[in-house]
Amino acid sequence: MHALLRQTPKRALATLSNAHVNQPFAVFDRQAKRVQRDRAAVKKDGETSRTVDYLRNEVAERMIERLLDVKRTYTSILDLGSGPGHFSRLIESHLTKKIVMMEMSDKLLKRDPDSEFEVPVERIHADEENLLQVIEPNSQEAIVSCLSLHWINDLPGLLVQIREALKPDGLFLAALLGGDSLFELRTALQVAELEREGGISPHISPMTDTRDITNLLGRAGFTLLTVDIEDVTVSYPSMFELIEDLGDMGENNAVIGSRPFMHRDTLMAAAAAYQSLHGNEDQTIPATFQVIFLIGWKPQPKQT
Numbered sequence: 001m002h003a004l005l006r007q008t009p010k011r012a013l014a015t016l017s018n019a020h021v022n023q024p025f026a027v028f029d030r031q032a033k034r035v036q037r038d039r040a041a042v043k044k045d046g047e048t049s050r051t052v053d054y055l056r057n058e059v060a061e062r063m064i065e066r067l068l069d070v071k072r073t074y075t076s077i078l079d080l081g082s083g084p085g086h087f088s089r090l091i092e093s094h095l096t097k098k099i100v101m102m103e104m105s106d107k108l109l110k111r112d113p114d115s116e117f118e119v120p121v122e123r124i125h126a127d128e129e130n131l132l133q134v135i136e137p138n139s140q141e142a143i144v145s146c147l148s149l150h151w152i153n154d155l156p157g158l159l160v161q162i163r164e165a166l167k168p169d170g171l172f173l174a175a176l177l178g179g180d181s182l183f184e185l186r187t188a189l190q191v192a193e194l195e196r197e198g199g200i201s202p203h204i205s206p207m208t209d210t211r212d213i214t215n216l217l218g219r220a221g222f223t224l225l226t227v228d229i230e231d232v233t234v235s236y237p238s239m240f241e242l243i244e245d246l247g248d249m250g251e252n253n254a255v256i257g258s259r260p261f262m263h264r265d266t267l268m269a270a271a272a273a274y275q276s277l278h279g280n281e282d283q284t285i286p287a288t289f290q291v292i293f294l295i296g297w298k299p300q301p302k303q304t
Contacts, residue, residue, distance in 0.1 A: 026153050028254045030104070030127060033151055037105035037250035041084070046111050049084075052248045056086040058232060059175050059291055060146050064090045066293060067144070067173055074141045076100060080162070080174075081128045081148025084111040085121070093119050096142075102126055102134065108250070129153065131161040138164070142171040147291075149176040151254065155208060159220035168300035172222060178229060178290035179209045184278040185242065185287060189262075191277070192270035196263070213292055222296030230291050235284040239271040242287050 040049050064087070074096040079088045082101035089112070091099060099117065102124040103109035109123050126134045128145075129152055143162050152158050162172055208216075214227050236242040246252065262270075279285050 026256055028151055028153055029256050030129065030151075030153070030254075033250075033254040034104050034127075036247075036252045036254065037083075038107045040248055040250035041105060041107040041111050043248065048248050049108075049111065049250075052245045053084075053086060055232065055234065055249070055289060056083065056147050060087040060090055062230065062291075062293065063087055063144065063146055063173060063175050066295060067091075067095065070171060070173075070295075072142075072171070076140070077142045077144060078102065078135065078140050078165075080131070080143055080145040081151075082146070083108050083148070085117060087144060087146040088121065089117050091117075091119055095119075098122065100124060102128055102131075104128065105250070129158060131158065131165055135165045138167050140165050140170055141167055142173070144172075145174040145176070147175055147177060149174055150208065156216050156220060159216060159222070163221045163296075163298050166298040168298055170298045172296045172298070173294070175291050175293050176208065178213075178292045180288070180290040182287060182289070184274060184285070185239065188239065188270045188274035188277060191273045192266050193262070196266045196269055208292070213294060217294060217296045220296075221299065223299045224295075224297045226295040228293050230293065232289045232291055233286050234289070235280060235286055237284055239274045239285060240267075242285070 043049060073094065076098040077088075077091065077096045078100045079085070080102050082088055082103045083105075085099075085101055088099045088101055096119055098120050100122045101109060104125075104127045106125045109125055114121050124134060128148065143166060149155060149158070166172065214225055217225050217227070234242075236245070274285050275283075
C-alpha cells in the first residue's frame, strides 16, 4: 500500500541562533550511504525506487515554486546530490539551457533516461562533500539541492564550498530534512528499547537543528537569506511500511558505529508504541518530515 501525503504544510520562520558550531568530524559513513543508494536504485530494476519517489517529488515541487519566484533565467543549474533528478526533471527550458546533476551513487544518478528531462542533462558521478574538487570556483550561476544535505558530515564546510563555486550574485536554493523529522518513529523506538533492552541506540540519523541554519548560511558568506520550514506528513499502514519505504529511498541509518539491527520483539514493541502514541483514527500511523527550505546569494557589489 502506498503512502499518501495528508497534511497541509504550515510555515514558520527559522530563528537566528548563536549556538557554537563545533569542529567538523565524521558522523555519517558516506561509503555506506553510497551503497544504500546503489542498492535502492537497482531493486527490481529501479521500479521499487520509483514507487518511493513521492517525498522527494513533493519537496521538489515546492522548490520549483521558490525558483520561479526568483524570476531569473540561467545558462546552467547545478543540482547537488541530485539522485535520479527529482528536481531537475521539473525544470523547463525557459529557466535554463542545461542541468548538471551531481550524485555520489552512480546507479541512482543513471536510473532515469535523458528523455524524461525537458532540458539537456550532464551527469557527474562524485561525492558532493568534495564539491570544489570537481567544480571550479566562481563558475556556477545557480546551485540547488533537494533532500541530500542532511547526510553531509561537514555542512558548514560544504556551504562555504557552494558559495565559492557560485559566481558573484549566484543563487543557492536547497531543501533538507530538519531535526524534528520522524520524531514519531524516534520516540517509539526509544520507548521500546528502554523497555525491552534497558537502553537506547541511535537508529535515526541526527539532523540539522532548524534554529541554526540561518546562522550557518550567514557564517558561510551568503547574503539576502530566506529560510522557512514546512512539515510534510505521510500516512502509512504501520511502522513496518515506513521503515521499508525509508530503505527503498536509500534513507537507511548511516551513523558511524550505530547498531544496524534490532531484535524482533523490540521492533514489535516499537510498532505498538508508535500506534499507541501517534496513531491516526483510521489505524494508520503518521510520519512527519520537517523540511527546511533555504535561499542564499553569493555577495557582489551593489547587490539588492
